[in-house]
Amino acid sequence: MTDPEPTPAPEVDAEAEADLARHASKMAKKKAARDKIMAGKAGEKGLIIVHTGAGKGKSSSGFGMILRCVAHGMPSAVVQFIKGAWDTGERRLLTTHFADLCEFHAMGEGFTWETQDKARDIAAARAGWEKAQELIRNPSIRMVLLDEINIALRYDYLDIDEVLAFLAAEKPPLTHVVLTGRNASDKLIEAADLVTEMTLVKHPFRSGIKAQAGVEF
Structure with missing residues (x-):
């Protein structure tokens, strides 16, 4: 019985190897630059975060x-304004x-065109806002979401x-x-630490599709 022929070594693609080497070198430089930036970012701060835009x-x-926050075991709270x-x-x-980790306060009564009662909207x-202040003052609560408060501010329901x-x-x-x-x-944008504007590119509502569970609410 003769020994099997040895499997020939795969041919080395010099161009592919050079490309991999260039990529590795480029990523190493990026990592070094990123590490240098991150070395100077040691502090923590409670942020004012704004999500706005038509999208x-x-x-x-x-x-x-x-x-x-819930996943990290950090107490949080939500106040819904609209x-x-x-x-x-x-x-x-x-x-x-997750009621033990997140207080949820639904204070709004619907969009302004649904209530049709300005005094009632202002009161809500x-x-x-009174509930929001109470929650924010509590240092054990690490994040407070003021959902749709920008609408209340826009209509001067809040100052x-x-x-x-x-x-x-x-x-x-x-x-x-x-x-x-x-x-x-x-x-608000000037005072915030982090501002993100959602841009509307395309929305199914314009094609006659109503708001759907799991997507909009």
Whole structure:
């Protein structure tokens, strides 16, 4: 019985090897530059975070942050200023499974064109803001989501100067506050640490598709 022929070594593609070497060198330089930047970022700070713009995803992103806090065992809270009358998936999930880590306060009664009562809308916004201040003052709560507060501010149901003065004077140093809704005021954007604007590119509503569970609420 003869020994089998040895398997020939694969041919070396010099061009491919050179390309891999160039990529490795480029990534090493990027990592070194990134490590240098990160070396100077040791501090922590409670952030004022704004999600605004005409595109979808403002509240969704805010609730994503709340779920991250829950996953880390960090106490958090939500105050809904407009969509409080909605039976949303976020509300069901948080109140049913994570009530020990996230307080949920649905203070709104619906969009302004649904209530058609300005005095009632202002009263609901004021009640929401009172609850928000109570929650933000509590240093054990690490993140407070003020969902759709920008709408209440836009319609002057709340005073932007009052809100900013409170955040500057009374927000604990490590507490994050997330403010969502279209048309965030220039003053709020200036005061915020992190601002994201969702841009509308395409939306099914324009094609006759209504809001759907799991997508919008």
